Amino acid sequence: TEPTKRIFQKSKVGRISKPFVKVEDSSRHYQPFYLSLTNIPEFNLTTLPPCTPFCPEDKGAPGNKPNGPRGVRASASDERLIERKKKKQGGYCECCLMKYDNITAHLQCDRHKAFAKSDEYIVVDKLVSAMRVNFSHRSKLKRCVFSTF
Amino acid sequence: NRRSKASSGKRDAEADIELLYKAVPQIGKVFHIIDKIGEGTFSSVYLGEAQMLDGTRQKFALKHLIPTSHPTRIAAELQCLTVTGGRENVMGVTYCFRKEDHVVIVMPYLEHRAIVDIICSLSFEEVRLYIYNLLKALRHVHQFGIIHRDIKPNNFLYNRKTNEYALVDFGLAQGTADTQIDLLKELSGLRKLQRPVFGERNMNSCAQAPSTAKASSARTEFVKVAKAEDPANRRYVAGRGTAPLRSQGANHKPLRAVPPSATCSCFQTDRVCNICLSRKQQIAPRAGTPGFRAPEVLTKCPNQGTAIDVWSAGVILLSLLSGRYPFFKASDDLIALSQIMTIRGSRETIQAAKTFGKSIVCSRELPRQDLRVLCETLRGRRPSPDDNNDVTPRPLNSAPGKTKIPEENPSQCPAEQEDRCDHTPSSNRPDTGDTQMVSMETEDERGWDRVPDEAYELLDRLLDLNPATRITAADALKHPLFRGLKQQSA
Ligand SMILES: Nc1ncnc2c1ncn2[C@@H]1O[C@H](COP(=O)(O)OP(=O)(O)O)[C@@H](O)[C@H]1O
Numbered sequence: 001t002e003p004t005k006r007i008f009q010k011s012k013v014g015r016i017s018k019p020f021v022k023v024e025d026s027s028r029h030y031q032p033f034y035l036s037l038t039n040i041p042e043f044n045l046t047t048l049p050p051c052t053p054f055c056p057e058d059k060g061a062p063g064n065k066p067n068g069p070r071g072v073r074a075s076a077s078d079e080r081l082i083e084r085k086k087k088k089q090g091g092y093c094e095c096c097l098m099k100y101d102n103i104t105a106h107l108q109c110d111r112h113k114a115f116a117k118s119d120e121y122i123v124v125d126k127l128v129s130a131m132r133v134n135f136s137h138r139s140k141l142k143r144c145v146f147s148t149f
Numbered sequence: 150n151r152r153s154k155a156s157s158g159k160r161d162a163e164a165d166i167e168l169l170y171k172a173v174p175q176i177g178k179v180f181h182i183i184d185k186i187g188e189g190t191f192s193s194v195y196l197g198e199a200q201m202l203d204g205t206r207q208k209f210a211l212k213h214l215i216p217t218s219h220p221t222r223i224a225a226e227l228q229c230l231t232v233t234g235g236r237e238n239v240m241g242v243t244y245c246f247r248k249e250d251h252v253v254i255v256m257p258y259l260e261h262r263a264i265v266d267i268i269c270s271l272s273f274e275e276v277r278l279y280i281y282n283l284l285k286a287l288r289h290v291h292q293f294g295i296i297h298r299d300i301k302p303n304n305f306l307y308n309r310k311t312n313e314y315a316l317v318d319f320g321l322a323q324g325t326a327d328t329q330i331d332l333l334k335e336l337s338g339l340r341k342l343q344r345p346v347f348g349e350r351n352m353n354s355c356a357q358a359p360s361t362a363k364a365s366s367a368r369t370e371f372v373k374v375a376k377a378e379d380p381a382n383r384r385y386v387a388g389r390g391t392a393p394l395r396s397q398g399a400n401h402k403p404l405r406a407v408p409p410s411a412t413c414s415c416f417q418t419d420r421v422c423n424i425c426l427s428r429k430q431q432i433a434p435r436a437g438t439p440g441f442r443a444p445e446v447l448t449k450c451p452n453q454g455t456a457i458d459v460w461s462a463g464v465i466l467l468s469l470l471s472g473r474y475p476f477f478k479a480s481d482d483l484i485a486l487s488q489i490m491t492i493r494g495s496r497e498t499i500q501a502a503k504t505f506g507k508s509i510v511c512s513r514e515l516p517r518q519d520l521r522v523l524c525e526t527l528r529g530r531r532p533s534p535d536d537n538n539d540v541t542p543r544p545l546n547s548a549p550g551k552t553k554i555p556e557e558n559p560s561q562c563p564a565e566q567e568d569r570c571d572h573t574p575s576s577n578r579p580d581t582g583d584t585q586m587v588s589m590e591t592e593d594e595r596g597w598d599r600v601p602d603e604a605y606e607l608l609d610r611l612l613d614l615n616p617a618t619r620i621t622a623a624d625a626l627k628h629p630l631f632r633g634l635k636q637q638s639a
Pocket residue numbers: 186187188189190191192193194210212240256257258259260261303304306317318319320
């Protein structure tokens with residue numbers, strides 16, 4: 001909510017506005033990362049149990065994140081719900097080694113379907129083949145021991 | 150509108166159950182799925198009932214993993230359960246179903262309640278036992294060279310009535326260098342295969358600093374495939390800093406020749422410049438939940454061990470002793486780090502970080518807190534310092550960070566009522582002196598008037614900022630706090 005601060009942070013180079021926390025590897029071979037906070041977190045002894053003693057306002061604009069609309073509060077809970085659902089749709093597929101926006105669509109794409117039917121899962125099946133259990137079938141009178149599936 | 154939300158939630162659950170029956174038809178042949186009981190980023194968990202060969206009906210938890218999980222990751226989770234589970238407070242595994250990319254892990258069902266719902270009504274003895282049993286589970290998995298990485302109450306199931314405990318969720322587990330879990334080894338080997346994917350310039354693709362950095366990056370690339378609760382984590386570990394500047398500077402080959410440290414003087418100052426900002430980001434495992442992450446995780450220390458789980462256990466103990474859950478609440482690692490500094494002290498944190506190769510600059514000095522005073526104040530057993538100046542009692546609703554509005558629904562069943570958190574710090578309490586007395590009395594009955602020093606001493610050892618000196622789970626079990634509890638073999 002302080003425009004000057006925002007602009008400053010976008011430019012990034014220079015003095016980090018206070019209060020801040022900055023972390024850097026002692027080797028100095030890596031990019032430092034830092035955060036300018038609107039407030040240094042303070043625990044608030046008058047908050048009610050059982051909730052956190054830290055105020056939600058502790059969030060600040062992160063130093064290294066580019067256009068992050070952080071600190072922008074999701075006003076309506078509906079919006080947040082939708083956002084969360086959307087977020088859940090997207091992700092990264094470890095099988096196909098790619099990002100996707102919509103999981104349902106991704107799971108149906110040729111690349112993923114090919115992986116799903118591939119031998120890659122032998123590693124799982126091998127573990128499963130060592131397990132024995134005593135479930136009985138729901139519908140049939142016939143009973144069976146499970147690894148016969 | 151609560152009711153419609155609840156019913157839409159139910160509809161969603163029913164739809165998900167149908168989808169599960171469809172995705173893995175064998176499930177329907179064995180189980181009657183009663184409900185959906187958990188939903189995370191990487192799995193959904195259902196409660197199912199099955200008829201057993203001996204004629205009994207038994208309840209099971211069915212964990213349906215997200216089909217985008219790598220088979221080796223799935224197998225590693227399964228192997229952690231099969232090798233370590235079923236004893237020492239680690240959840241066992243009953244069976245596993247697979248159809249193509251859909252995998253469902255079947256476990257015995259342990260009924261439990263969310264910690265937030267019971268935290269205020271726990272007795273000190275229950276807390277002591279809870280932590281003891283958690284440490285037992287940790288000692289056990291650590292013996293196998295497993296770093297769980299996601300120790301938090303949601304992953305440590307607790308049945309208060311039966312005194313049963315179970316560590317669950319090895320979905321983020323990693324092996325130590327000498328792990329006995331083959332598939333965790335294989336999993337960390339996978340990073341090489343997967344590297345090209347993450348080829349997004351900013352990862353490890355640019356200038357590799359000599360010697361140490363090379364060695365450490367080899368150990369740490371894995372994070373890119375590590376799962377985390379936060380979808381952002383899974384996408385790319387170093388969430389921070391795919392900034393515009395980065396895309397310009399990332400492929401600057403010249404950096405390779407010049408030792409970056411020689412060319413800028415921002416180190417340990419309040420400054421950053423184009424030179425230090427154009428270095429590559431350090432990659433280190435950081436899967437887990439921010440509020441439970443150890444300082445060495447939050448600062449991207451590449452060498453992480455089982456001590457990170459012990460830290461998380463310390464955060465849980467802090468939570469239970471202070472009656473606050475979550476204790477640290479942060480969406481960002483550096484917010485979490487500064488919250489830690491407010492409790493453990495900024496100087497102490499900076500000092501400890503040096504020992505694991507990290508420089509922290511904090512623009513304000515934050516004093517270390519006395520753990521007993523802190524916990525007792527947060528429990529409302531001591532006046533908070535503000536109270537002295539603050540004559541006007543703060544109305545409940547305007548208290549910062551408040552969550553519960555008392556008795557919104559008086560027709561609740563007594564069992565639930567009993568668990569509600571009704572003790573609040575005096576300054577927030579509506580002026581009903583009686584209730585306060587009663588509440589404090591029941592607190593005393595639950596043993597909160599005589600918490601031994603050993604509890605805070607152990608807490609201090611679990612929350613040791615330095616992972617090298619932090620107490621191990623095995624040693625913590627021998628702590629005087631647990632005197633009198635049966636020491637079972639490890
Ligand atoms: N064996 C079990 N018995 C009862 N509930 C379980 C069991 N396993 C998991 N759950 C419930 O499901 C939730 C999610 O399971 P978990 O394995 O932690 O998956 P995730 O990786 O999605 O967090 C748990 O927090 C717990 O409430």
